[in-house]
Amino acid sequence: MSEELIDPDIRVARTLPSVFYTGQGEFEELKSVFSGWQFAAHKSELESVTIQPLNHIEDITGESMVLTKTDEVRCMSNVCTHRGMRLAISECDKKTLQCAYHGRTFDLKGNFRNMPEFEQATNFPSKKDDLPQFPIEEYLGMYFTSQSDCEPLPWGALKPRLDFLNIQSLKHDPTRDRDHQVSANWMLYVDNYLEGFHIPFVHPELNQALDYSGYITETFDGGVIQIGKAVEGDLKFDLPPGHPDEGQDIAAYYLWLFPNMMFNFYPWGMSLNLVVPVSTNKCRILYKGYVGDSELAEQGAGSILDTVEIQDQEIIEMVQKGMYSKVYDRGRYSPTREQGVHHFHRIISNLNKVNK
Ligand code: FES
Ligand SMILES: [Fe+2]
Known part of the structure; x- marks a missing residue:
């Protein structure tokens, strides 16, 4: 049996080889995933x-x-x-x-x-x-x-958590929309989104609004959900009785659906990041805002979105440069903080196996 590119055991697994972020062939081959x-x-x-x-x-x-x-x-x-x-x-x-x-x-x-x-x-x-x-x-x-013919979206599994959000009543607010050009491969943006590990290092302002120690990552077929806990006294969801997270102070739900859709749910509404692959080392982030309560939008974890976005983009542009190193190829995962990145890399490497 041939060894898997990304080991299912996160404790021994190594990350995706850097050619996935730099190679023209890899970029072209992965384009088909966007037709889902x-x-x-x-x-x-x-x-x-x-x-x-x-x-x-x-x-x-x-x-x-x-x-x-x-x-x-x-x-x-x-x-x-x-x-x-x-x-x-x-x-x-x-x-x-x-x-x-x-x-x-x-x-x-x-x-x-x-x-x-x-x-x-x-x-x-x-x-x-x-x-x-x-x-x-x-x-x-x-x-x-x-x-293309593809598996249904995994909303069924997400229903118990997300149904209460009343997403259907939100209103698109075009003043919140952004179109960012980023000098990095689209998968670096996804990798970065899928872990809160970097929050204390990269996002000092966000770190004040989130309780980093309570950050949770759950993986499922076709996506990842991350749950950010609010710090004492900060804005949190009013969860209905019987909700899976009842009794907890939740500041935000961060949902990623394969390959390029990110839904950020806050007590004030939702923001959406859609990643557009442009080339091996360029992507665009289309950002859209949908508001339920505009007063709440100025408080808590969702209020500093532009700052957080720029901090993330600056980091991944530097990571892109690191991907061209002749002496760096792969790293290791934190078993407690990088389950989402590992899950994404497993999906990519399994596609790769199917295509070969
Ligand atoms: S009428 Fe549409 S292309 Fe001619
Ligand atoms: Fe970030």
Whole structure:
């Protein structure tokens, strides 16, 4: 039996070899993981519009898609079936999708409706002239879509913890949105997100709001949840009776879903980090804010998000440089603080095995 790249026993395991963060071949090979479930939009982003182009998914996967709202929410191709023009350029509340190139028109279910100068075309229109549809899944007002056959999202397992958050009632607040360019491989951003080990060293301000000794990491198929405990007197969740964490002072839930989605839940609402892979040593972090209670947003672990984000990015840009070292290749994991990173590396190395 060949030795596993990442040993299942964290106490003996070594981290991913640095070529995973620098190699062009590794970068290209891992791109396929992004065609699984991706966050599309929150319900509040469809409140006053009927057409919402998913530009971030195009950035992440290269596929142009659009959400439309009629009696239900659908996800479909945003590419005109005539000669490939992008259909929706920005969000709007129109009742049809009309191509700005030669005027082909579709209804919001994706059916071809009409097209000038095609009277003499035979066998036209056909099914091929309709817009291809993508699957859509909703959880607590958040819509997800995918471009490949993949396992369902692990919301079932998360329900007991997250249902009380009332995510469906949050409102998108565009003033909180950010688009950060980071000079590091996307997996370094994920590695960093998956451990609170660095908090006392890298985030002095956050460290004041979190009780580091009570920080918990739990891994499950397809993701990791980290639980940050509040320090005495700081902002915490009001947990309902019977909640799995009842009786504890929870400041934040940090949820990562493979490969690139991070949901940060605070008493005031939710922030979302979507990682866009750009090249072996560049990524973008699309950051979005959804608010339930804007007064609370100025307090506790979620109030210093910009500071924390910049501190993280500066660190991982330096780690990226370390990945080019000729004398560094792999490290070891802290068995008590790096279970999340180990779990992520296991997923990556298992994919790698399947692809070989
Ligand atoms: S490309 Fe859309 S109508 Fe021609
Ligand atoms: Fe951090």
